[in-house]
Amino acid sequence: MTTISVALGARSYDVRIEPGLLARAGEVLAPLSRGRPMPIVTDTNLAAHCETLVASLAAAGVSAPVLTLPAGESTKSWAQLEALTDWLLAQGVVRSDHVIALGGGVIGDLVGFATSILKRGCNFVQIPTTLLAQVDSSVGGKTAINSKAGKNLIGAFHQPAVVLIDPQVLDTLPQRELRAGYAEVAKYGLIDDAGFFAWCEGNAAALFAGDPQARAHAIGHSVAAKARIVAADERETTGTRALLNLGHTFGHALEAETGFSDKLLHGEAVAAGMALAFAFSAEQGLCPAEDAARVAAHLRAVGLPDGLAAAGVTADGATLVGHMLHDKKMEGSTLPFLLARAIGRTYLDKTVDLEKVAAFLDGQTA
Amino acid sequence: MTTISVALGARSYDVRIEPGLLARAGEVLAPLSRGRPMPIVTDTNLAAHCETLVASLAAAGVSAPVLTLPAGESTKSWAQLEALTDWLLAQGVVRSDHVIALGGGVIGDLVGFATSILKRGCNFVQIPTTLLAQVDSSVGGKTAINSKAGKNLIGAFHQPAVVLIDPQVLDTLPQRELRAGYAEVAKYGLIDDAGFFAWCEGNAAALFAGDPQARAHAIGHSVAAKARIVAADERETTGTRALLNLGHTFGHALEAETGFSDKLLHGEAVAAGMALAFAFSAEQGLCPAEDAARVAAHLRAVGLPDGLAAAGVTADGATLVGHMLHDKKMEGSTLPFLLARAIGRTYLDKTVDLEKVAAFLDGQTA
Numbered sequence: 001m002t003t004i005s006v007a008l009g010a011r012s013y014d015v016r017i018e019p020g021l022l023a024r025a026g027e028v029l030a031p032l033s034r035g036r037p038m039p040i041v042t043d044t045n046l047a048a049h050c051e052t053l054v055a056s057l058a059a060a061g062v063s064a065p066v067l068t069l070p071a072g073e074s075t076k077s078w079a080q081l082e083a084l085t086d087w088l089l090a091q092g093v094v095r096s097d098h099v100i101a102l103g104g105g106v107i108g109d110l111v112g113f114a115t116s117i118l119k120r121g122c123n124f125v126q127i128p129t130t131l132l133a134q135v136d137s138s139v140g141g142k143t144a145i146n147s148k149a150g151k152n153l154i155g156a157f158h159q160p161a162v163v164l165i166d167p168q169v170l171d172t173l174p175q176r177e178l179r180a181g182y183a184e185v186a187k188y189g190l191i192d193d194a195g196f197f198a199w200c201e202g203n204a205a206a207l208f209a210g211d212p213q214a215r216a217h218a219i220g221h222s223v224a225a226k227a228r229i230v231a232a233d234e235r236e237t238t239g240t241r242a243l244l245n246l247g248h249t250f251g252h253a254l255e256a257e258t259g260f261s262d263k264l265l266h267g268e269a270v271a272a273g274m275a276l277a278f279a280f281s282a283e284q285g286l287c288p289a290e291d292a293a294r295v296a297a298h299l300r301a302v303g304l305p306d307g308l309a310a311a312g313v314t315a316d317g318a319t320l321v322g323h324m325l326h327d328k329k330m331e332g333s334t335l336p337f338l339l340a341r342a343i344g345r346t347y348l349d350k351t352v353d354l355e356k357v358a359a360f361l362d363g364q365t366a
Numbered sequence: 367m368t369t370i371s372v373a374l375g376a377r378s379y380d381v382r383i384e385p386g387l388l389a390r391a392g393e394v395l396a397p398l399s400r401g402r403p404m405p406i407v408t409d410t411n412l413a414a415h416c417e418t419l420v421a422s423l424a425a426a427g428v429s430a431p432v433l434t435l436p437a438g439e440s441t442k443s444w445a446q447l448e449a450l451t452d453w454l455l456a457q458g459v460v461r462s463d464h465v466i467a468l469g470g471g472v473i474g475d476l477v478g479f480a481t482s483i484l485k486r487g488c489n490f491v492q493i494p495t496t497l498l499a500q501v502d503s504s505v506g507g508k509t510a511i512n513s514k515a516g517k518n519l520i521g522a523f524h525q526p527a528v529v530l531i532d533p534q535v536l537d538t539l540p541q542r543e544l545r546a547g548y549a550e551v552a553k554y555g556l557i558d559d560a561g562f563f564a565w566c567e568g569n570a571a572a573l574f575a576g577d578p579q580a581r582a583h584a585i586g587h588s589v590a591a592k593a594r595i596v597a598a599d600e601r602e603t604t605g606t607r608a609l610l611n612l613g614h615t616f617g618h619a620l621e622a623e624t625g626f627s628d629k630l631l632h633g634e635a636v637a638a639g640m641a642l643a644f645a646f647s648a649e650q651g652l653c654p655a656e657d658a659a660r661v662a663a664h665l666r667a668v669g670l671p672d673g674l675a676a677a678g679v680t681a682d683g684a685t686l687v688g689h690m691l692h693d694k695k696m697e698g699s700t701l702p703f704l705l706a707r708a709i710g711r712t713y714l715d716k717t718v719d720l721e722k723v724a725a726f727l728d729g730q731t732a
Contacts, residue, residue, distance in 0.1 A: 082444045082513075089515040094696050117483070119694040120510070120521045121601075144486070147448075149455040155486045156522065235487075328485040330460055 002220050006139060007231040011159045015139055015223050019212060021166040022052050022127065026060030029125065032098050032161060037063045038125070039091050041084065041111045042102040043071040049129055049169055050102055064100070065091055073260060075106050076145045078154075084114045088122075098123040098161055104130035104177075105137040105266070109155070112143030116158030126163040130173055131181025132267050134165045135188075135222035136244075140230040150326050151252075151260055157235055165223070167215045178208065179303050180267025183247075183274070185218050188225040190274060190295065191243045194344030196221055197298075204302050239348045242329075246338040246346050247274030249324055254308070256323035257315050264311055271304035272311040279307065280360050281340040291343045308364045316365065317358030324354070368586050372505060373597040377525045381505055381589050385578060387532040388418050388493065392426030395491065398464050398527060403429045404491070405457050407450065407477045408468040409437040415495060415535055416468055430466070431457055439626060441472050442511045444520075450480045454488075464489040464527055470496035470543075471503040471632070475521070478509030482524030492529040496539055497547025498633050500531045501554075501588035506596040506607075516692050517618075517626055523601055531589070533581045544574065545669050546633025549613075549640070551584050554591040556640060556661065557609045560710030562587055563664075570668050605714045608695075612704040612712050613640030615690055620674070622689035623681050630677055637670035638677040645673065646726050647706040657709045674730045682731065683724030690720070 001018040016028065029038060038057060042050045050066060057064045067087050069075050088099060101111035101124055108126050115124040128138035144155025170178060182204065189197025199217075206214040226244070233240035251266070251273030258264040264272075278295045281287035296306035305311040313320075324335055337352040367384040382394065395404060404423060408416045416432060423430045433453050435441050454465060467477035467490055474492050481490040494504035510521025536544060548570065555563025565583075572580040592610070599606035617632070617639030624630040630638075644661045647653035662672035671677040679686075690701055703718040 078444065078448045085520055086514055089513060089519060095694075096697060113483075117479075117520050117522055119519060120508070120523055142486070147455060148452055153455060153485060154451055154483050156483055157486055328461075331462065 002216070004220070004223050004227050006159070006227040008159060008234055011141075011234075013160060013162050015163040015165060015227065017165040017167065017216065017220055017223065019166065019168045019216070021164050022049060022169060023056055025053055025127065025164055026056035026058070026062060028162070028164060029057065029098070029100075030060035030062050032123075032125070033062045034096075036097050037065060037091065038098050038100055039088060039093065040064050040066045040100045040102055041069065041107060042066065043069050043075065043104075043107055045071040046103055046129060048172075053100070053102055053127065069107070069110075071106075073106055073146070076110050078145060078147070080110060081114055081145050084110065085118055088114065088118055093118060093122055095119050095122045098125050100125045100127060102127045102129065104128065104133045108133050108138050109143050109152070110145060112141070112158050112160065113145055113155050116143060116156040121158070123161045124158070126160040128163070128165060129169045131170055131178050131219075132184055133181075134167070134170075134219055135181060136184040136226065138163050138165070139223055139226045141234065146260075150328070151255070153328055165219060167212065167219055170215065171210065175208070176265070180265040182207070182302060183267040183271035183299070183304055185222050186298065187244075187246055187270065187274060188222050190278075190340070190343055191246050191338075191346045192344055193225065194342070196225075197343050201298050204298070208302065242336060242348045243338065243346060245329065247271070247277050249273065249327060249329070249335065249337055250276040252327050253320040253323040254311050254313050256326070257313050257320060258311075264305075264313075268305055268311065271299045272307055275299055275306040276308070276361075276364070277338055278340050279364070280357065283360055283363075284339075284356070287340045287342055291340070294343065308361070314365060317361035320361050321354050321358045324357075368582070370586070370589050370593050372525070372593040374525060374600055377507075377600075379526060379528050381529040381531060381593065383531040383533065383582065383586055383589065385532065385534045385582070387530050388415060388535060389422055391419055391493065391530055392422035392424070392428060394528070394530060395423065395464070395466075396426040396428050398489075398491070399428045400462075402463050403431060403457065404464050404466055405454060405459065406430050406432045406466045406468055407435065407473060408432065409435050409441065409470075409473055411437040412469055412495060414538075419466070419468055419493065435473070435476075437472075439472055439512070442476050444511060444513070446476060447480055447511050450476065451484055454480065454484055459484060459488055461485050461488045464491050466491045466493060468493045468495065470494065470499045474499055474504050475509050475518070476511060478507070478524050478526065479511055479521050482509060482522040487524070489527045490524070492526040494529070494531060495535045497536055497544050497585075498550055499547075500533070500536075500585055501547060502550040502592065504529050504531070505589055505592045507600065512626075516694070517621070519694055531585060533578065533585055536581065537576065541574070542631065546631040548573070548668060549633040549637035549665070549670055551588050552664065553610075553612055553636065553640060554588050556644075556706070556709055557612050557704075557712045558710055559591065560708070562591075563709050567664050570664070574668065608702060608714045609704065609712060611695065613637070613643050615639065615693060615695070615701065615703055616642040618693050619686040619689040620677050620679050622692070623679050623686060624677075630671075634671055634677065637665045638673055641665055641672040642674070642727075642730070643704055644706050645730070646723065649726055649729075650705075650722070653706045653708055657706070660709065674727070680731060683727035686727050687720050687724045690723075
């Protein structure tokens with residue numbers, strides 16, 4: 001068992017990583033339950049994992065009513081948020097209770113947000129079942145739903161009480177989902193850890209082939225990196241946490257252009273966005289061209305999109321920059337960008353000229 | 367101008383109290399706007415005050431788009447929350463912007479909650495226009511909407527950037543609303559300040575007659591009391607802030623019984639609830655009977671209900687206790703009660719036997 005602590009004072013918590021942990025979740029969670037039920041919220045794809053979890057809790061003497069929501073991004077809605085909070089209230093959840101989010105980023109974001117506003121805040125537990133949720137969204141307390149105007153525009157910072165990661169649940173994850181999550185793994189190397197990116201280049205094949213040690217190392221290293229960054233800047237006010245957004249501003253434009261649909265998964269958009277951030281940095285003379293080429297090559301090698309064409313996007317630069325202006329990270333009329341000086345050396349630039357970004361993007365599709 | 371500071375570290379803010387402040391709000395708020403618009407959210411009863419505020423902001427060079435919502439408790443709904451956040455997003459509000467809540471508790475609670483979840487948190491300003499909002503709900507950061515299961519069950523702690531109180535706006539407030547707000551003023555005396563309760567007994571008539579000095583003293587003293595209590599226990603975890611709930615558990619049952627309707631305003635329910643809390647404490651031998659009688663007499667004297675009959679409630683004790691079990695302050699199967707040892711000496715009791723409460727309430731209606 002690897003345990004990584006997210007150090008946030010009174011809001012500190014552990015991330016526990018161990019193969020087979022789902023089936024032992026009951027013994028880990030029983031002390032938190034203090035004799036109260038622990039409601040589980042999950043989605044329609046996860047019936048088997050949910051059965052394992054319920055049995056484990058029952059064996060530890062914890063009752064666990066289950067709410068199963070539709071799988072997919074459309075569940076991060078106002079309607080589902082209201083329905084979920086109504087269900088939790090009907091279960092009699094009180095502020096000191098713990099609600100379990102069993103699922104990927106959609107379930108984690110929705111349950112995290114619902115529990116942050118239920119009676120002005122109750123507790124929740126993350127049990128992430130996708131690689132993306134395990135290495136990124138389940139740690140750090142960002143929770144949200146989508147609004148008509150865009151993704152994740154309504155939400156809260158709400159830290160879980162504990163995160164339980166069982167790498168074995170990835171065995172049943174579709175390869176495309178695994179690849180999408182891997183984009184966030186590679187990201188931790190690109191932002192500030194060139195050594196880890198080199199590890200990724202050497203071990204991605206083993207990870208995708210299901211090698212348990214490669215998976216455990218990738219997850220543990222990613223969670224430790226995220227924990228360190230979140231502890232330094234919980235609410236993204238100093239610029240440190242913003243590093244985690246590498247590729248996300250370009251990626252956001254691609255997701256908006258493809259309608260936030262299954263045409264382009266979030267992780268796929270982030271991969272293409274990271275390649276674009278490095279290519280733009282290289283074009284601006286900020287970063288060696290060979291670093292940008294190395295980033296693109298690795299993403300291609302694992303089957304991730306390495307730019308606009310591979311992401312299936314043909315829109316012009318002005319259209320894509322138009323999407324960026326709806327990014328919630330806009331500060332007045334300024335949009336901060338994550339740019340690169342090299343692999344493992346990214347930084348936040350608040351002075352990027354959006355016309356140059358549009359011209360760069362036009363050059364990519366030309 | 368009286369300025370009271372709410373000391374909450376990085377979330378500290380000032381409450382400014384001054385007759386005529388609404389017409390001078392622009393000069394106070396312009397520095398916060400930093401050249402950005404300040405959207406105003408208000409209700410259909412407040413057109414004249416809103417015009418004053420918009421003109422004052424315009425004179426200070428601040429543009430202020432206005433959203434006018436229906437007056438009344440039903441505006442604290444999921445549907446209005448979604449519509450309000452959609453409107454704020456359409457206005458292009460960013461995290462560093464300030465949204466103005468101009469209204470009573472409904473507008474303040476709704477706007478406070480909406481801004482707490484908009485892009486995971488933007489700023490807001492409280493300009494309370496009822497006595498209840500001025501002395502209670504605008505200060506302390508409790509924000510919420512209602513759900514099917516009950517009032518204020520969905521919300522957040524979100525502190526305003528500043529609170530601007532203009533006692534002159536009370537001149538146009540209906541007397542019934544003024545009385546309802548006054549219940550919260552008297553509450554500050556009852557919980558821990560017998561001298562202030564004596565001041566209330568001597569000066570309530572002047573306050574209701576419109577005496578500016580009596581109003582200013584009542585508001586200033588109440589806000590200072592609330593600021594002190596909130597600073598000691600922002601999130602109601604130590605028991606100190608719970609003192610502010612005096613009368614609210616009994617009152618909640620009365621509001622539930624009358625359908626949270628205009629039959630019984632929140633402040634009226636709190637008045638009846640405080641009288642019941644003192645009467646129950648006296649019956650249990652915790653508090654002198656003459657103190658309970660004095661509380662009831664003062665509430666009657668100002669035209670507030672002093673118990674079940676005056677509140678128009680005829681339900682039996684079991685029914686009323688049943689409503690209490692849906693209170694969001696339930697801890698597992700325990701409901702903390704505010705009880706009294708004397709006027710100005712209340713305390714939180716987590717061991718109250720609900721059967722005794724039911725029997726006491728039956729005795730009130732018998």
